[in-house]
Amino acid sequence: MPNKILDDISHRRYNPLRGSWLLVSPHRTKRPWQGQQEGPGKIDLPEYDPKRCACWLNCLQCYLCPRNSRASGDTNPDYAHTFVFVNDYSAVKEEQADYAAESGSCDDLSSLLLRAEGVKGKCYVLTFAPKHHITLADMSAADTLPIIETWTRIYAAHLASTNPLSQVALGLGLVQQDAPPESVVPPPANQYRYMQIFENKGAAMGCSNPHPHCQVWTTSTLPEEPAAETVQMGKYRTEHDGRHLLADYVKLEMEKKERIVWHNDAFLVVCPWWAVWPFEVMIISKRHIRALVDFTEAERLQFAETLQEVTRRYDNLFETSFPYSSGIHQAPLEGTPEEIENSYFHMHFYPPLLRSATVRKFLVGYELMAEPQRDITPEQAAAKLRDCGGELYRKKL
Amino acid sequence: MPNKILDDISHRRYNPLRGSWLLVSPHRTKRPWQGQQEGPGKIDLPEYDPKRCACWLNCLQCYLCPRNSRASGDTNPDYAHTFVFVNDYSAVKEEQADYAAESGSCDDLSSLLLRAEGVKGKCYVLTFAPKHHITLADMSAADTLPIIETWTRIYAAHLASTNPLSQVALGLGLVQQDAPPESVVPPPANQYRYMQIFENKGAAMGCSNPHPHCQVWTTSTLPEEPAAETVQMGKYRTEHDGRHLLADYVKLEMEKKERIVWHNDAFLVVCPWWAVWPFEVMIISKRHIRALVDFTEAERLQFAETLQEVTRRYDNLFETSFPYSSGIHQAPLEGTPEEIENSYFHMHFYPPLLRSATVRKFLVGYELMAEPQRDITPEQAAAKLRDCGGELYRKKL
Ligand SMILES: O=P(O)(O)O[C@H]1O[C@H](CO)[C@@H](O)[C@H](O)[C@H]1O
Ligand SMILES: O=P(O)(O)O[C@H]1O[C@H](CO)[C@@H](O)[C@H](O)[C@H]1O
Numbered sequence: 001m002p003n004k005i006l007d008d009i010s011h012r013r014y015n016p017l018r019g020s021w022l023l024v025s026p027h028r029t030k031r032p033w034q035g036q037q038e039g040p041g042k043i044d045l046p047e048y049d050p051k052r053c054a055c056w057l058n059c060l061q062c063y064l065c066p067r068n069s070r071a072s073g074d075t076n077p078d079y080a081h082t083f084v085f086v087n088d089y090s091a092v093k094e095e096q097a098d099y100a101a102e103s104g105s106c107d108d109l110s111s112l113l114l115r116a117e118g119v120k121g122k123c124y125v126l127t128f129a130p131k132h133h134i135t136l137a138d139m140s141a142a143d144t145l146p147i148i149e150t151w152t153r154i155y156a157a158h159l160a161s162t163n164p165l166s167q168v169a170l171g172l173g174l175v176q177q178d179a180p181p182e183s184v185v186p187p188p189a190n191q192y193r194y195m196q197i198f199e200n201k202g203a204a205m206g207c208s209n210p211h212p213h214c215q216v217w218t219t220s221t222l223p224e225e226p227a228a229e230t231v232q233m234g235k236y237r238t239e240h241d242g243r244h245l246l247a248d249y250v251k252l253e254m255e256k257k258e259r260i261v262w263h264n265d266a267f268l269v270v271c272p273w274w275a276v277w278p279f280e281v282m283i284i285s286k287r288h289i290r291a292l293v294d295f296t297e298a299e300r301l302q303f304a305e306t307l308q309e310v311t312r313r314y315d316n317l318f319e320t321s322f323p324y325s326s327g328i329h330q331a332p333l334e335g336t337p338e339e340i341e342n343s344y345f346h347m348h349f350y351p352p353l354l355r356s357a358t359v360r361k362f363l364v365g366y367e368l369m370a371e372p373q374r375d376i377t378p379e380q381a382a383a384k385l386r387d388c389g390g391e392l393y394r395k396k397l
Numbered sequence: 398m399p400n401k402i403l404d405d406i407s408h409r410r411y412n413p414l415r416g417s418w419l420l421v422s423p424h425r426t427k428r429p430w431q432g433q434q435e436g437p438g439k440i441d442l443p444e445y446d447p448k449r450c451a452c453w454l455n456c457l458q459c460y461l462c463p464r465n466s467r468a469s470g471d472t473n474p475d476y477a478h479t480f481v482f483v484n485d486y487s488a489v490k491e492e493q494a495d496y497a498a499e500s501g502s503c504d505d506l507s508s509l510l511l512r513a514e515g516v517k518g519k520c521y522v523l524t525f526a527p528k529h530h531i532t533l534a535d536m537s538a539a540d541t542l543p544i545i546e547t548w549t550r551i552y553a554a555h556l557a558s559t560n561p562l563s564q565v566a567l568g569l570g571l572v573q574q575d576a577p578p579e580s581v582v583p584p585p586a587n588q589y590r591y592m593q594i595f596e597n598k599g600a601a602m603g604c605s606n607p608h609p610h611c612q613v614w615t616t617s618t619l620p621e622e623p624a625a626e627t628v629q630m631g632k633y634r635t636e637h638d639g640r641h642l643l644a645d646y647v648k649l650e651m652e653k654k655e656r657i658v659w660h661n662d663a664f665l666v667v668c669p670w671w672a673v674w675p676f677e678v679m680i681i682s683k684r685h686i687r688a689l690v691d692f693t694e695a696e697r698l699q700f701a702e703t704l705q706e707v708t709r710r711y712d713n714l715f716e717t718s719f720p721y722s723s724g725i726h727q728a729p730l731e732g733t734p735e736e737i738e739n740s741y742f743h744m745h746f747y748p749p750l751l752r753s754a755t756v757r758k759f760l761v762g763y764e765l766m767a768e769p770q771r772d773i774t775p776e777q778a779a780a781k782l783r784d785c786g787g788e789l790y791r792k793k794l
Pocket of ligand 2: 205206207760761763764770
């Protein structure tokens with residue numbers, strides 16, 4: 001008998017061949033689609049019931065614009081900077097039935113080869129600005145600061161009480177009760193293990209709404225990528241007198257220079273030695289910062305400035321609104337004191353474009369079956385991005 | 398001083414954060430582009446010098462059609478089934494300068510964090526048929542057989558003499574001297590570690606030429622994915638009385654049935670428990686087959702039949718020419734006797750479509766930063782693919 005509960009609950013599955021896990025969210029197929037369409041049926045504008053939108057652009061029925069209503073029936077406030085709400089089509093949910101492993105006549109093999117575990121969590125959407133048609137590259141560092149502050153508050157609100165960082169959050173006045181907006185309700189004690197902040201920008205990266213926004217997915221499990229990094233960072237510290245892998249890497253790149261795109265006092269922007277995507281960059285904090293709550297006020301502003309530099313240079317490179325997926329890696333919400341201490345704040349940018357606004361790199365057959373493959377070197381990419389500084393190529397919106 | 402040789406030679410880089418390697422091929426940026434274009438500049442037909450093509454469709458300057466000429470200046474033969482040649486824009490090459498790790502003032506950190514090694518190899522292109530506008534789904538099992546025979550001969554021609562499978566190849570009359578066509582020249586003894594056969598089909602999967610073809614990349618290194626599988630398969634055998642992971646998996650799925658798409662005497666088509674792509678399938682041999690050279694004649698035909706079933710069902714699912722990347726995993730060309738013996742023949746299909754011919758799944762922000770995420774379950778996908786049997790939905794070309 002198939003275990004029917006897996007049709008209804010979010011869960012992870014273990015791939016014994018790769019030795020890795022993946023997340024399954026069956027209920028998520030119900031979400032609407034506004035993004036890129038492949039092939040012959042490609043349409044440029046999705047069909048909506050025309051309806052005057054509250055934003056000053058009169059965009060049609062955008063569920064992220066101020067004062068518009070969403071699928072849930074809720075109406076967005078008339079917000080000035082950022083706005084957070086629980087995704088109406090979340091990939092993980094706070095409440096669901098528990099999963100018990102399936103049993104049957106083939107017990108031994110099932111428990112070895114059909115492993116699963118339940119995953120609970122919460123998915124937030126966070127808008128960057130009320131304006132529908134702008135991007136991070138159009139914004140000033142001052143406009144970007146509220147985004148970083150909101151990230152910090154959401155992170156603080158979900159920290160497990162056993163996490164040493166929750167004391168830091170408390171000291172900063174970022175206690176759970178404080179956490180704005182109301183939609184960010186702290187979970188039952190220590191329920192969440194990790195918070196992934198990420199942005200999909202542009203149709204090429206599966207973004208289904210151009211209104212500038214990111215997502216924040218919080219799960220009861222530690223996902224594959226941060227888990228792998230956690231292991232590697234821990235190993236490095238153990239083997240190298242307690243030194244941090246990324247601290248050493250910053251030191252090395254500051255000396256080598258050839259992969260540096262830009263830096264300020266607090267952050268380094270580098271095309272990493274091991275980059276996979278053509279113009280992949282990493283933002284790494286220069287000092288050991290474990291998570292957003294460790295930032296000083298000055299660092300928050302310097303991080304805003306860094307985000308501006310990266311996104312503006314990207315847009316300048318091919319004189320286009322550069323697509324990418326980006327994501328922040330930092331300390332888990334719950335973890336051992338070593339895991340927290342080994343964590344080192346950084347942000348990845350994975351952009352697909354290779355040669356122009358229209359020619360992208362495909363990570364397909366060989367990459368999926370054998371090994372990631374890139375064409376230009378990270379050093380060549382860094383040189384190009386170094387040359388793209390200055391004002392945004394187009395008039396800022 | 399940057400090590401300039403890395404601008405010119407194919408090499409791998411190690412990501413100490415992920416604990417994984419990737420391949421770098423700087424010279425490859427020179428290859429021409431005919432594939433999908435993103436965004437505003439999208440054009441439907443690439444611009445060519447119009448020139449009558451030798452194929453019966455009069456297609457323009459396809460470098461895979463019989464009797465046409467290629468970038469290298471070579472002219473394709475008037476082939477009847479398959480045709481193999483060395484990729485004019487190979488990602489790896491047989492001859493290149495050797496790489497010696499860079500040294501400098503930061504020696505210790507460089508050797509830890511800027512690791513690289515040279516990669517040699519060879520990239521073949523293999524056409525499936527002389528007709529420009531068909532796909533595997535349009536072909537009969539009998540037409541598909543020559544493809545499998547060619548794969549087998551290329552594989553046999555590159556086997557290290559120390560590989561126990563080279564004796565099998567010899568017994569089958571697949572000795573290196575025999576290996577057709579002439580373009581497949583055996584490498585210096587034991588030079589190659591792995592051969593990856595893969596197909597990118599459709600613009601959505603970065604395919605730059607619709608003429609039915611696959612690629613065969615042979616490298617001096619064991620790539621990440623087969624390496625990970627090799628470790629996992631070896632571990633499983635050690636921990637479970639010498640049983641093969643995939644043999645146990647076939648047994649389990651034949652009993653459970655819910656993830657089976659189709660099977661014949663020799664092969665199982667299954668949506669694996671751990672599938673990432675919406676309609677991902679695996680073809681797994683029912684008996685322990687280490688590599689193509691282990692196939693009996695009957696199995697080659699049954700494999701041809703299996704390829705037909707998969708590609709026809711894919712096309713029937715959304716009544717479209719279904720895009721995918723596929724790839725064969727089998728024994729390495731060179732390896733320990735255990736590695737060869739632990740290998741278990743299988744083929745992966747990773748198709749991006751999710752809900753229709755135009756709506757695909759994007760593996761982007763969360764997937765890249767945290768963990769692969771899928772929407773429908775593999776069981777739901779298998780049920781749909783089971784219902785797609787029978788004749789091809791369109792008239793075969
Ligand atoms: O070799 P092709 O078909 O030109 O290129 C395609 O397949 C390669 C191997 O998966 C990828 O590296 C390329 O990005 C892709 O466009
Ligand atoms: O949540 P969205 O923006 O609708 O969806 C996008 O991002 C998600 C998280 O990376 C992906 O799972 C989806 O495939 C992608 O289209």
